[in-house]
Amino acid sequence: MSNNPNSSKYDVPFTGLQVLIIDDDVQLCESLKFYFEDQESVVAVANDGRTGIQLFLSQKFDVVVVDLNMPNIDGHQVISYISRNSPDTPLIVVSGTGEIDNAIRAIQLGAWDFITKPILNFDVLELSLHRALEKVQLIEENKAYKASLEKLVEHRTKQLEEKTRELERSNSEMRVAKLKAENADKLKTEFLSQVSHEIRTPINSIISFTSLIKSEAVSCVPEDLRDGFTIIERSGERIIRTIDLLIDMSQVISGSYEKRIVEIDVVEVLETLIYEHKQKIRKDLEIKLDSRLEECCVHLDHYSFVQILNNIIDNSIKFTSTGYINISLCQTDSETIISIKDTGIGMNENYIKDIFTPFSQEEHGYSRSYEGNGLGMALVKYFCDLNDIEISIHSVKYEGTTVSLRIKSNGR
Incomplete structure (x- = not known):
C-alpha cells in the first residue's frame, strides 16, 4: 500500500x-x-x-x-x-x-x-467502493453459477430427452413384442384346438368301435384279447384327456380364458362326476358321495369348477388301487366345503408344496409307477384362484390324501 x-x-x-x-x-x-x-x-x-x-x-x-x-x-x-x-x-x-x-x-x-x-474523509468513498466491488463480485459469481446451472439443466434435459426417446423406442419394441406374443398365443390356441379336433375325431371312433367289437365278440374272443380292448379304450381316453389339459393350460398361460359366473348345484355336479367315474373304476375301489344336502348352490364359473373336481377325483382314482374315495359336502351360512378323501398311496410332505407346479410329479423318468403329465393339479390351482376357492391338501405317505375346497357363499 x-x-x-x-x-x-x-x-x-x-x-x-x-x-x-x-x-x-x-x-x-x-x-x-x-x-x-x-x-x-x-x-x-x-x-x-x-x-x-x-x-x-x-x-x-x-x-x-x-x-x-x-x-x-x-x-x-x-x-x-x-x-x-x-x-x-x-x-x-x-x-x-x-x-x-x-x-x-x-x-x-x-x-x-x-x-x-x-x-x-476518503475512507467513506473507499468503503462505498469496497461494498460496490463486493456486490459486483457476487453478481458475477451468481451469473457464473446461473450459467453453470443452465448448462447443467441443458445437459440433464438432453439426457432426459435421450432417455425418453430410448424409453419410447423400448415401449414401441415391447408393444410389437407383446402383439407378436399375443398373436403367437392365439395361433397356438387355435392350433391346439384344431389338433384336438383332428385327434379327437379318430380317437373317439376308435374307442366307440373298440367298445362295439368288445361287446359283440366277448363270447368268442380269448380272455387275454379282451384285456386288449380295455387297454385300447383307456389309452384313447388318456390321449383325449391329455389334449384337454394342454388346451386348458394354453389358455391359462396366454390369459385368454374368460370365466362366466353362473349358479351351480354342487350336488348335481358331484353326482354326475361320480356316476361317470364309476363306469371306469376297478371293482375293488369304491367312490361315494357323503352328504345330506339335496341341493347346494354356489355362483362360480361352471367349466373351471367341473374341471377342478374332475381332476382331483381323477387323481384319487389313479393313485388309489383299493379302498375308497369319499366325497363329503357341507354348507354353512358363510361357505361351502367339499372334501375328497382317498385311501391311496399318499404323498411325501416335501412334495406337497410343489404339487401345483406345471409338469411336476413325485416320481420322474420313464420307470415311474403312474402315468400322467403333471398338468392336472396345476390347472386345479389356477381355476381355484380364478373362482376364489381356497384349496388345501393333507396327505400321509401310504395312507391316503384329503383335498379340501372352501367356497365362499355367493362368491363371485
Missing part, C-alpha cells in the same frame, strides 16, 4: 480498476483522480453529463462516480441511462445537494450508493 495519506486502509484490489468520474466541479475531479491513481486505478474524467455518457460508451468502466447537479444532462439522466444499458456497473453518487428526495430518486434510478460533498 502507498504511503500517501489518501492511500487505502482496506484490503481492496483497486489496481487496474477502470474509473469514470463525471462532475462539473473541476477541483473535486482532480482530487478524486489523484486518489484513484494513487490506488493504481485507471481514471477518465468528464465535466458534464453528455461527455460522461460518450466516454462510458467508448470503453468499459468498472465503476462510475457521478454528480447530480450538472448543466445540460444532469446526474439523474446519466444514472438512468447507464443503469438501463449496464445495470451491473456500480454507480456512486457524489453530490453537494443535501435533499433527501434527490438521494432517493438517484437510488430508484439505479445508483448504488450516495456520498455527500464535501468529501472530508
